[in-house]
């Protein structure tokens with residue numbers, strides 16, 4: 001089995017606040033997972049729980065199918081969940097050598113890891129002289145020193161400039177291509193879309209969606225329509241299997257009908273003419289991932 005991590009009904013409460021609510025999902029080897037959600041949706045708390053730094057109130061999780069205890073399993077996990085913190089007066093190399101000593105791994109891999117994050121030529125520069133982006137890249141090198149099976153990152157590009165953001169995303173993609181599973185938390189849809197192949201969407205600690213990113217985008221779009229007799233049009237649309245959801249709120253100018261399978265505007269028009277409906281408006285649209293994300297996160301008021 002290639003299961004790296006399984007969460008089952010994890011809940012974490014802080015007094016009256018439910019930070020994580022009955023959360024279940026599975027991480028399989030070889031994928032890049034994003035935990036996506038607005039600020040305060042429970043992403044960091046979830047990462048803290050699986051890394052054993054936060055105790056869950058209820059529910060369970062297991063690493064590597066529960067073959068080893070959590071303490072042993074976490075030796076195969078690389079994680080950066082806080083701002084990178086190294087000794088400022090020591091060089092990049094010296095800092096990593098110290099990490100090797102603490103993790104009890106050989107220093108022979110240091111240059112390779114520095115190369116991977118684009119810092120080999122800065123190995124003898126003191127940490128205090130590093131930019132935030134360089135510090136973050138050094139933290140990634142450090143987390144990779146023991147060749148973990150999974151790398152966990154909490155908001156890896158927070159606070160970086162566009163170039164720094166690009167560098168980090170490219171490094172994450174390279175690490176993933178080399179076979180390391182990645183789990184990253186982000187509030188940036190764009191980041192998850194660019195870097196991840198799977199996503200768990202959270203809102204107020206609750207899972208709204210878990211699955212491949214492409215399935216979230218693989219919808220057939222929707223049509224906006226109107227006719228003189230709106231009520232009749234609504235009824236015809238609702239009765240047809242071509243549409244999985246038909247919506248019109250009072251303030252809406254048009255009816256929105258979500259397609260359950262691909263269909264051209266001409267086909268829809270023809271179908272409605274057969275039912276005696278002359279459309280005054282027909283526009284076919286496709287929701288962007290952003291629209292879907294906003295729709296998902298604004299629904300389910302709990």
Ligand SMILES: Nc1ncnc2c1ncn2[C@@H]1O[C@H](COP(=O)(O)OP(=O)(O)OP(=O)(O)O)[C@@H](O)[C@H]1O
Pocket residue numbers: 014017018019037038039040041042043044045046187
């Ligand atoms: N130690 C704590 N004590 C009390 N409440 C907490 C604590 N840690 C987190 N929370 C609360 O739990 C909820 C989830 O927080 P969490 O940090 O996990 O969210 P997040 O999605 O990572 O957001 P952000 O990106 O803003 O950190 C929030 O309402 C937060 O205020």
